[in-house]
Amino acid sequence: MAGVEDQKSMQSGAAEIYLNGRFLPLEEATIPVMDRGFLFGDGVYEVIPCYGGRLFRLEHHLQRLDNSLHAIRMQNPLTRPEWQALLDRLTAQLPGSDQSIYLQITRGSSGKRDHAIPPQISPTVFVMTQPAIYPDATTLATGIKAVTHQDNRWLRCDIKAITLLANVLLRSEAMDRGASEAILIRDGQATEGATSNLFIVQAGELITPPKSDHLLPGITRDLVLELAQQHGLPYREQAISEAMLHSADEIWVTSSTKEVMAVVMLDHQPVGNGKPGPIYARMAGFYGEYKALLQAGQPLS
Template identity: 40%
Template sequence: MEFALLNGEIIERSEAMIDVEDRGYQFGDGVYEVIRVYNGKMFTAAEHLNRFAKSAESIGISLAYTSTQLTGLLEKLVIKNNLVTGNIYMQVTRGIAPRNHVFPAGSVPPTLVAYTIRGVRPFDNLKTGVKTILTEDIRWLRCDIKSLNLLANILAKQKASEEGCFEAIQHRGQDVTEGSSSNIFIVKDGTVITHESNNLILKGITKDVILDLCIKNNIPVKERTVSLAELDEADEVFLSSTTAEVTPVIEISGQKVKTGVPGPITKKLQKLFEKEIEKQCGVLVDKDM
């Protein structure tokens, strides 16, 4: 039996029903977060919950729970579901109200939902790398908000899937932004380069961990816009996300990245990232790097 969190209560997942007039269902009027779990412990939970609160605040939703309270509820949910490795998905919407584009009048409580997803680490992708495509970034201009409105991301991801690829690398004109569900990095002459965290990309939690690992381990790193030409000439390319960790990119739109195998700096960052997981969550039992 699986359990879910609904408005502060942990109940059987089959009973976690959402009203048809919930604004998340009708408008995508809400935000979400995904937290990785290793060894039954949440990885970078505080950072994810801080981003969750910031996203909610950015669209005028007041959370009914503090970060500490949410942490406690999510920890109980992980234990209740006996989750060892996997993800927590959580979202908050503006609540239930008659359909109207304008925010509902009066006091309408937000709807908070969370549930767990079992899953293993993506060992094959981590070892051999993934293929990607390029696609124009057609999203809105507040990509820093982790909004439920993901149609443009879905279309990009589907296009990649139909072409036998793992991810779509998005660009606005000649400027690379990010993947449909990941941040994108290049390595050139030993320097790691990735898009600055502004309104055009999501400020990735895994991205921030990687940047911190670079600084601590004397790996040159820069946050700036990367052009399509630089992407094409990169020595290494990799992507990051909560579930993908540090995944090498070996092909972009049919063209190999250098020799078409994961590069040395990407591999080094994978090892450092794994050590960071173990630092927070204990020694990994499903360790295959």
């Protein structure tokens, strides 16, 4: 996959990204201004955590990538072994460390601006890794504030598309209102956060909205459900009404970067007693154990 020039760059210790078959320094990476990702947001992306140099649920992320590509009428430009080799090479630049891998695939450039999908076009593939920035211990211990907002995004939120302007504005409005996250309401039901999946706890039972076109099928979300099943924690996938959300004993949000985070204030009102709840504490422990096993290279159940 790599040429002589790429090998020399890697040996020199320069940080590299991957772009369209080449490994090169980030400052040397360029794309055409007619790229459809730049013009239309015509593309998809993934964010893959890497703990202790070990990729987090890579197969799950690549399957979601395939699903997103299929939904926008594209095929994956790389095979599973090619993805593995590419990601292994990039993560080797920060050996043994926690990292965050960002990959983006756009439809590419046809040389003109036209809404119609060109019949023959080569995709643009961009991948980079950087040191991970995960929630600090204080935030995990105290939780975050969230506000509700009408879900004004499009109807295919299950596609991990690069067209994130609505999410950017929703998150910015939440921050303007003194919160870290916006929990979105569509037709009277809570769907997910602007940048996360949603869980509530009601009478000791964990509840999360079922997968649909209105929310992203989160990798961390699925792991939380697996951990709940493994440890005998009652859970179900069910629509969460706005009333259920506001009366919940606990509220959590999950994502690759947030991991599992307790919401302790919603719309300026305390959730439960205003502190991370006991079910959250159990799940945070289960998640921490899973993460530690991955970092140590131990078998995962």
